[in-house]
Amino acid sequence: MDSKRRAESWKKNRRALAYSTVGTPDYIAPEVFLQTGYGPACDWWSLGVIMYEMLIGYPPFCSENPQDTYRKVMNWRETLVFPAEVPISEEAKDTIIKFCCEAERRLGSQKGLEDLKIIPFFRGVDWEHIRERPAAIPVDVRSIDDTSNFDDFPDVKLEIRKYFLYMFDVVGLCRLPTHLQLTS
DSSP, rough: OHHHHHHHHHHOOOOOBBOOOOGGGGOHHHHHHHTOOTTTTHHHHHHHHHHHHHHHHSSSTSSSSSSHHHHHHHHHHHOOOOTTTTTOOHHHHHHHHHHSSSSTOOOTTTHHHHHHHHHHHTTTTGGGGGGGGSSSSSOOSSSSSSSSOOOOOOOOOHHHHHHHHHHHHOOOOOOOOOOGGOOO
């Protein structure tokens, strides 16, 4: 079976809901954290978070640690606020709020892209030719491992295992077996 047929088969047979928790906590929709299953609507939530970050300058639920980020995401009705010192249009606020709401009401969750086409914030977007437009900021990628378009950061010792265990054990994404739990 070639890769195209394999992909088509996978798409046809995959479950409607996913149950894994992956991603950066700042961008994860509340239903993902609940581990009761989630669908494509969680991607529209993430788009709302990214839109907020692009317009405000930081993600709406960012915190000093993952536990506080998780709490803010889960309490989004109280924590999704727009700082007065960073003015954005009412249309932009309304659009972000329509992305970052209950999954069943979320912008994009009913008709996908068609939902976005009628939103005032996106008025004037030429949806039919959007892929033909040049990028606002051209990026020159010279090879598959070209990182020249990213900022340089000093090397740090990464403790991936410790962070992984922390995310699962302390944040509570799932319970770890006793022999893997952190002792301090």
